[in-house]
Amino acid sequence: GAGVSQTPSNKVTEKGKYVELRCDPISGHTALYWYRQSLGQGPEFLIYFQGTGAADDSGLPNDRFFAVRPEGSVSTLKIQRTERGDSAVYLCASSPSWGSYEQYFGPGTRLTVT
Amino acid sequence: AQSVTQLDSQVPVFEEAPVELRCNYSSSVSVYLFWYVQYPNQGLQLLLKYLSGSTLVKGINGFEAEFNKSQTSFHLRKPSVHISDTAEYFCAVTKNFGNEKLTFGTGTRLTIIP
Numbered sequence: 001g002a003g004v005s006q007t008p009s010n011k012v013t014e015k016g017k018y019v020e021l022r023c024d025p026i027s028g029h030t031a032l033y034w035y036r037q038s039l040g041q042g043p044e045f046l047i048y049f050q051g052t053g054a055a056d057d058s059g060l061p062n063d064r065f066f067a068v069r070p071e072g073s074v075s076t077l078k079i080q081r082t083e084r085g086d087s088a089v090y091l092c093a094s095s096p097s098w099g100s101y102e103q104y105f106g107p108g109t110r111l112t113v114t
Numbered sequence: 115a116q117s118v119t120q121l122d123s124q125v126p127v128f129e130e131a132p133v134e135l136r137c138n139y140s141s142s143v144s145v146y147l148f149w150y151v152q153y154p155n156q157g158l159q160l161l162l163k164y165l166s167g168s169t170l171v172k173g174i175n176g177f178e179a180e181f182n183k184s185q186t187s188f189h190l191r192k193p194s195v196h197i198s199d200t201a202e203y204f205c206a207v208t209k210n211f212g213n214e215k216l217t218f219g220t221g222t223r224l225t226i227i228p
Contacts, residue, residue, distance in 0.1 A: 004157070033215060042118075042204050042218030043158070056213050091158070101146055101165060101214055105158040 002026065004106035006092050012112045013082055021077040021109045025094030032075050033103060034067060035091040043091050049075060050098065082113045116141040116207045120219035127195050128227045135190040135222045137179075137205030147188040148206040148216065149179055158204065164188065165210075175199070200226045 005024045013019050025032050031050055035043035045059040049069045057067070064082075069075040079086055089110050093103040117140045127133045139145065149161040162173025169181040179190045188205060202223050206216040 031214070035216075035218075040220070042206075042220050043216070045215045045217070048213045048215055050213070056215060059215070093158075095214065098214070101148075101163060101208070102160060103214070103216065104160075105150075107155075107157045 004092055004094050004104050006090075006106040006109050008109060009107065010110045010112075012114060014114055015082060015084060017082050017113075019079050019082055019111065021079075021090050021111070023075045023077070023092030023094075023106060025073065025075070025092070026096075026104055027073075029094035029096050029104070030072070031095040031098065031103075032069060033093045033095070034075070034077050035093065037089045037091055037108070039088075046077070046090075079111075082111075084113045087111055087113045116143075116145060116209065116217045118205050118207055118217055118219035120205055120222050122222050123220065124223045124225065126225045126227055129197060130194050132193050133191065133195050133199075133224065135203050135205075135224065137188045137190065137219060139186050139188065139205070139207050141186075141207060141209070144210045145207040146210050147179075147181060148208075149173065149177070149188075149190050150204045150206060150218075151175075152202040152204065152221075154201070161190070161203075195224070195226050197226050197228060199224060 034046040037043045048056040052072045064080045067077045089108040093105045119138045147164045150158045164181045172178045205219045
């Protein structure tokens with residue numbers, strides 16, 4: 001079946017611009033996670049959704065970052081006033097249910113802020 | 115909070131030789147442990163996980179890992195590697211309760227030498 005998809009695969013934007021990154025989870029998966037992977041580092045947790053609500057947003061670095069999942073499926077990560085330090089690969093993962101401890105990752109969106 | 119240390123950033127191994135990738139973790143609460151693999155230009159894929167039971171867990175592609183609570187380690191092993199094992203390997207932990215968000219190590223790049 002179809003895996004987790006993320007669009008766009010690459011995004012180049014200028015400092016100060018607004019960007020949206022999209023994640024389509026595996027159909028039926030209730031849990032959705034966003035991570036950020038900087039060069040040479042492991043992924044770092046940003047936010048977790050269970051259904052439509054953000055159950056844990058403790059990893060968002062500041063209030064320029066925001067994410068939504070209005071219908072409990074597709075999620076959008078929004079970054080305002082982008083900075084060069086936001087350049088990274090943004091990963092999305094979905095999980096079939098609480099307690100499965102299996103996250104399926106998408107290929108990521110590479111964001112470059114110039 | 116949890117943390118994961120992967121001391122070896124790069125490991126070169128001859129084809130058909132055995133390999134061990136080291137992972138140590140730190141946590142004030144009980145954790146579950148994971149190994150993920152990232153092949154070139156692909157998303158993260160779960161190799162194996164330890165939740166409970168036998169401390170020796172077997173995963174896909176002939177990999178296995180052993181949980182050692184006293185040494186807070188979860189090293190990954192394979193008795194004979196192949197060219198196709200060339201990838202980046204990430205160790206990760208999560209609390210054994212809560213929302214299952216993962217804390218990753220910085221990764222180990224495994225390079226197979228023909």
